Amino acid sequence: MDRIFDYKVHDTVIRLVCGDITRDHGVEAIVNAANTTLLGGGGVDGAIHRRAGPGLLQECRTLNGCPTGMAKITGAYSLPCRYVIHTPGPVWRGGGSGESGLLASCYRSCLDLARENGIRTVAFSSISTGAYGYPPDQASKVAVSTVAEYLGNYPGSFDLVMWVLYSDGILQIYRNTADSLI
Numbered sequence: 001m002d003r004i005f006d007y008k009v010h011d012t013v014i015r016l017v018c019g020d021i022t023r024d025h026g027v028e029a030i031v032n033a034a035n036t037t038l039l040g041g042g043g044v045d046g047a048i049h050r051r052a053g054p055g056l057l058q059e060c061r062t063l064n065g066c067p068t069g070m071a072k073i074t075g076a077y078s079l080p081c082r083y084v085i086h087t088p089g090p091v092w093r094g095g096g097s098g099e100s101g102l103l104a105s106c107y108r109s110c111l112d113l114a115r116e117n118g119i120r121t122v123a124f125s126s127i128s129t130g131a132y133g134y135p136p137d138q139a140s141k142v143a144v145s146t147v148a149e150y151l152g153n154y155p156g157s158f159d160l161v162m163w164v165l166y167s168d169g170i171l172q173i174y175r176n177t178a179d180s181l182i
């Protein structure tokens with residue numbers, strides 16, 4: 001059984017777990033750390049496309065990509081959820097190239113899309129902290145503070161917002177951040 005760490009912001013549970021986001025986490029939408037082509041790649045993007053099956057790539061081909069910091073939504077095909085929200089995070093270039101603003105924009109854009117589609121339960125991956133090299137400690141601060149602020153601006157919109165973190169190390173980093181910010 002996964003260890004689950006729950007926090008509460010207004011009426012929304014913020015949950016941190018260690019695991020694979022392509023497994024069933026009881027959410028309507030999962031968030032893919034994509035690239036601007038939206039045509040798949042490695043990391044969590046590769047895992048999501050593999051588990052979803054070829055229909056996901058077919059639908060992604062119709063979207064004409066997505067700018068960094070924005071998001072687009074598709075069906076989930078063979079994944080155990082209803083939607084995938086794809087967001088290209090910023091590539092880390094040392095922190096002075098607008099990375100934190102772009103990463104915050106990813107989280108807000110995903111939550112905007114979720115609300116527009118009546119989605120009340122969302123699982124994020126740790127956007128930008130793999131191939132894109134964003135230091136996880138700094139990324140977790142942007143991620144948690146942006147989501148908490150968003151939930152304050154739109155109270156009652158979400159039942160559950162979670163992060164599915166791929167290792168105990170990164171789970172611990174998000175836990176430390178949530179303990180200090182929530």
Ligand code: AR6
Pocket residue numbers: 019020021022033034035040041042043044045046047089125126127128129130131132133134164165166170
């Ligand atoms: N479930 C949850 N988290 C995962 C999984 C998984 N199955 N697999 C990896 N992670 P990354 P990025 C974690 O590299 O940094 C792709 O090629 C991983 O350990 O997937 O935003 C895209 O196409 C890390 O903590 O995404 C882009 O080209 C986090 O997910 C580029 O990589 C994000 O790592 C995007 O890079």
